[in-house]
Amino acid sequence: MAVLQMKRISICALKKDRKPVLELLQRRGAVEVDSVLPEDSVFSHTDTSANRSVFQKNMAAATAALEVLDQYAPEKKSLFASLEGRELKTGEDYDAFAQKYNTVMETVYQITALSRSISENKSEILKLEGQLEALQPWLGLDFSMRFKGTGCTSAFIGTLPGGMDLESILTGLSQQNPQLPPIHVEVISSSQNQTCVFALCHKDGASQVEEALRAIGFAQPSNPTKHSPVQRKQELADRIAQAQAEIEQAQQKISSFAGQRADIQFSIDYFAMRSEKYEIIGELAQSKRAFVLTGYIPAKKADGLKRELEKRFDLSVDLGDCDPAGDAPVMLQNNPFSAPVEGVLESFGLPGRGEVDPCSIMSIFYYVLFGLMLSDAAYGLLMVFGCGFALLKFKNMEGGMRKTLQMFFYCGLSTAFWGFMFGSFFGDLVGVVATTFFGRPDIALGPIWFEPVKEPMRMLVFSMLMGLIHLFTGLAMKAYQYAKQKAWLDILYDVGFWYMLLIGLIVFGLSTEMLPSILQLNFILPGTVGTAGIIAAGVGAVGIILTAGRESRNPVKRILKGAYGLYGVTSYLSDVLSYSRLLALGLATGVIATVINSMGSMMGGGIGGAIVFILIFLVGHTLNLAINLLGAYVHTNRLQFVEFFGKFYEGGGRQFQPFAAHTKYYNIKEETYNG
Amino acid sequence: MDNLGIVFALFGAVLAALMSGIGSAIGVGMGGEAAAGVCTDDPSKFGKVLILQLLPGTQGIYGLLIAFITLSQIGVLGGSADISIAKGLLYLAGCLPMAFVGYWSALKQAKSAVSGISLVSKRPDQSGKAIIFAAMVETYAILALLVSILSITGIGGLNI
Numbered sequence: 001m002a003v004l005q006m007k008r009i010s011i012c013a014l015k016k017d018r019k020p021v022l023e024l025l026q027r028r029g030a031v032e033v034d035s036v037l038p039e040d041s042v043f044s045h046t047d048t049s050a051n052r053s054v055f056q057k058n059m060a061a062a063t064a065a066l067e068v069l070d071q072y073a074p075e076k077k078s079l080f081a082s083l084e085g086r087e088l089k090t091g092e093d094y095d096a097f098a099q100k101y102n103t104v105m106e107t108v109y110q111i112t113a114l115s116r117s118i119s120e121n122k123s124e125i126l127k128l129e130g131q132l133e134a135l136q137p138w139l140g141l142d143f144s145m146r147f148k149g150t151g152c153t154s155a156f157i158g159t160l161p162g163g164m165d166l167e168s169i170l171t172g173l174s175q176q177n178p179q180l181p182p183i184h185v186e187v188i189s190s191s192q193n194q195t196c197v198f199a200l201c202h203k204d205g206a207s208q209v210e211e212a213l214r215a216i217g218f219a220q221p222s223n224p225t226k227h228s229p230v231q232r233k234q235e236l237a238d239r240i241a242q243a244q245a246e247i248e249q250a251q252q253k254i255s256s257f258a259g260q261r262a263d264i265q266f267s268i269d270y271f272a273m274r275s276e277k278y279e280i281i282g283e284l285a286q287s288k289r290a291f292v293l294t295g296y297i298p299a300k301k302a303d304g305l306k307r308e309l310e311k312r313f314d315l316s317v318d319l320g321d322c323d324p325a326g327d328a329p330v331m332l333q334n335n336p337f338s339a340p341v342e343g344v345l346e347s348f349g350l351p352g353r354g355e356v357d358p359c360s361i362m363s364i365f366y367y368v369l370f371g372l373m374l375s376d377a378a379y380g381l382l383m384v385f386g387c388g389f390a391l392l393k394f395k396n397m398e399g400g401m402r403k404t405l406q407m408f409f410y411c412g413l414s415t416a417f418w419g420f421m422f423g424s425f426f427g428d429l430v431g432v433v434a435t436t437f438f439g440r441p442d443i444a445l446g447p448i449w450f451e452p453v454k455e456p457m458r459m460l461v462f463s464m465l466m467g468l469i470h471l472f473t474g475l476a477m478k479a480y481q482y483a484k485q486k487a488w489l490d491i492l493y494d495v496g497f498w499y500m501l502l503i504g505l506i507v508f509g510l511s512t513e514m515l516p517s518i519l520q521l522n523f524i525l526p527g528t529v530g531t532a533g534i535i536a537a538g539v540g541a542v543g544i545i546l547t548a549g550r551e552s553r554n555p556v557k558r559i560l561k562g563a564y565g566l567y568g569v570t571s572y573l574s575d576v577l578s579y580s581r582l583l584a585l586g587l588a589t590g591v592i593a594t595v596i597n598s599m600g601s602m603m604g605g606g607i608g609g610a611i612v613f614i615l616i617f618l619v620g621h622t623l624n625l626a627i628n629l630l631g632a633y634v635h636t637n638r639l640q641f642v643e644f645f646g647k648f649y650e651g652g653g654r655q656f657q658p659f660a661a662h663t664k665y666y667n668i669k670e671e672t673y674n675g
Numbered sequence: 676m677d678n679l680g681i682v683f684a685l686f687g688a689v690l691a692a693l694m695s696g697i698g699s700a701i702g703v704g705m706g707g708e709a710a711a712g713v714c715t716d717d718p719s720k721f722g723k724v725l726i727l728q729l730l731p732g733t734q735g736i737y738g739l740l741i742a743f744i745t746l747s748q749i750g751v752l753g754g755s756a757d758i759s760i761a762k763g764l765l766y767l768a769g770c771l772p773m774a775f776v777g778y779w780s781a782l783k784q785a786k787s788a789v790s791g792i793s794l795v796s797k798r799p800d801q802s803g804k805a806i807i808f809a810a811m812v813e814t815y816a817i818l819a820l821l822v823s824i825l826s827i828t829g830i831g832g833l834n835i
Contacts, residue, residue, distance in 0.1 A: 584817045634730065
């Protein structure tokens with residue numbers, strides 16, 4: 001349970017060392033830089049946005065090139081790629097990249113250019129195919145469509161609307177002009193929409209013929225070919241083939257760059273790091289020859305970094321304590337058992353000022369409550385083995401993913417534990433298999449403790465008891481928080497009185513007839529204990545009325561606020577009842593598993609029955625596990641966030657965001673200079 | 676007329692499965708539409724929005740659960756189906772919390788999940804909160820489930 005203590009660090013160094021100092025800080029990733037120093041006549045901030053935009057632009061180009069590369073030469077990724085984590089690179093690789101920079105960028109631009117030529121060729125092909133389509137009806141014409149006639153003849157090449165045959169064309173023409181000069185008409189092609197025709201007449205009658213043709217709807221083609229359509233078709237086909245070949249060539253060329261994928265990925269990381277570095281440079285206060293960097297650093301890393309910096313450069317490092325009222329960032333540190341739930345805490349909010357890190361207490365409850373909700377031994381063991389295997393196999397996993405898997409590993413352990421307690425192993429699988437396939441109804445996996453399905457009230461009482469413990473722990477956390485701030489009276493007012501009131505009421509309730517009979521308990525506390533309980537509750541209630549509104553000066557207002565504070569006792573009732581979800585979700589898992597098993601066993605024993613059983617078993621239990629994992633996860637979070645945190649925790653801390661290498665593909669490891 | 680008990684009881688079981696199932700189907704459908712919209716922009720959010728989409732789906736499961744417990748209690752899945760009219764009506768009443776609360780909580784949870792999905796689309800780091808908002812609604816489905824389970828398992832022991 002620890003929020004790491006932060007220190008202020010300020011580094012004053014020579015400008016000539018700026019690059020190596022910043023690169024060292026970036027690789028160490030231990031300092032969150034902020035610019036608090038105002039500009040004055042000596043120190044000023046530099047505008048680095050131009051440099052950064054160059055890096056961003058290069059990064060965008062490299063990302064685009066990588067996308068193209070992935071499209072034409074897909075990388076083979078294993079199913080578990082997301083578990084593998086980023087490959088490690090040393091600082092030397094980073095330095096070496098500066099040499100390769102130009103060649104990689106050349107590759108990037110080449111890939112971009114190739115991809116552009118591919119899309120240009122693709123649109124060219126579309127255009128050519130359109131032309132080819134338009135040419136189709138003219139293929140019967142074996143000379144140029146621009147043919148106008150010979151020395152003494154005039155030719156007309158064009159289309160008529162609708163489907164027509166020779167006869168109807170000639171009839172149409174003679175209807176228009178009964179004295180039409182002799183004419184030769186050929187139908188080249190005819191479809192429903194248009195008829196392509198060739199007409200030839202003597203030059204002298206050309207104008208009459210043209211008039212008649214126009215009258216029946218003759219139109220010249222929009223783009224007549226220079227050569228014969230067949231020849232033109234060949235040309236177009238050749239050009240399409242050529243574009244196709246160019247596309248293939250470009251694709252092959254792009255694929256040939258597959259070997260440089262790693263370099264391109266590295267370049268993206270490289271630009272990301274440099275862009276981040278320049279962002280920091282913009283925050284530095286710089287004079288002509290020196291610069292000052294200020295920021296936060298975790299106390300435990302401070303001295304090491306100071307020594308290292310002072311050893312390697314001529315500079316001065318000042319460490320100081322954080323301003324308690326300041327906005328110090330928060331970084332958590334927990335033991336391996338509790339650290340996995342840090343992610344859950346982060347999704348609620350990091351500890352704010354004066355708050356403790358609740359991870360270690362929370363982790364215990366988290367695992368227990370999760371286990372109670374899923375409560376099936378087989379599901380738990382599946383989780384344990386699945387997560388355990390992944391954790392062992394992929395050593396280089398990303399931190400966040402590793403924590404999540406660790407969390408489910410522990411949750412799985414707890415699930416298996418409660419599963420055996422309640423006698424659930426894939427529901428009632430053992431009993432069903434023994435009865436259906438081996439005819440041994442006497443074999444079943446009994447519960448170590450009791451079966452919630454058979455005794456739901458007992459489980460309900462147990463759930464609420466868990467809830468009480470959880471809530472009381474929350475109150476205790478509040479006391480602990482006050483103790484850290486040395487607010488001793490507040491402990492009595494906000495925690496002590498509540499304990500008296502709640503425990504007093506519970507004790508009193510247990511001494512009456514009603515509560516034990518509702519809860520099916522087989523004991524009743526003696527009356528004197530009950531009287532003591534009600535007295536304690538009364539004292540607590542009076543205390544709460546008197547103190548809950550203590551920030552108000554006005555006595556009337558104060559009492560009213562106190563009474564309202566006492567009204568908060570109802571929220572404890574609803575909070576405790578909320579833990580009934582432990583029973584409900586636990587039953588849901590068990591009963592659905594039972595439903596699946598009994599559906600599977602409906603076909604009876606024998607080979608056929610076994611096959612049906614296995615199929616239903618696999619599908620059904622996968623589904624049940626998935627749905628109930630989700631349910632258990634969501635509702636454990638809810639119990640933590642609403643019921644538990646509601647008692648003492650608000651969050652609102654700011655996450656520690658160090659100046660570091662925030663890379664996507666490679667993990668640039670800090671190098672160890674031994675000098 | 677003596678056999679009406681089983682009719683009422685079965686009606687209750689079917690009602691629980693029907694209404695919760697319909698509610699969840701509508702709810703998950705709404706979630707799916709919103710989630711697909713988010714994935715067109717950024718497929719990497721798939722995992723996060725999927726959880727939100729699935730949240731209104733649990734009511735259907737709870738309905739199934741109640742239906743199944745009722746079916747096995749009243750002997751439809753084997754055993755004797757000899758149930759008095761009073762008991763039949765009791766089973767029907769016991770199924771009602773799940774049926775009604777299941778239906779409406781699935782719809783309301785779906786709305787809150789859809790809003791959660793749009794929250795995740797803008798601020799993926801806040802998905803934990805989005806889940807909690809939607810899960811708040813589920814509390815009431817769970818309470819209804821609890822009442823239904825407790826009544827249905829209790830009715831068998833009554834002597835009427």
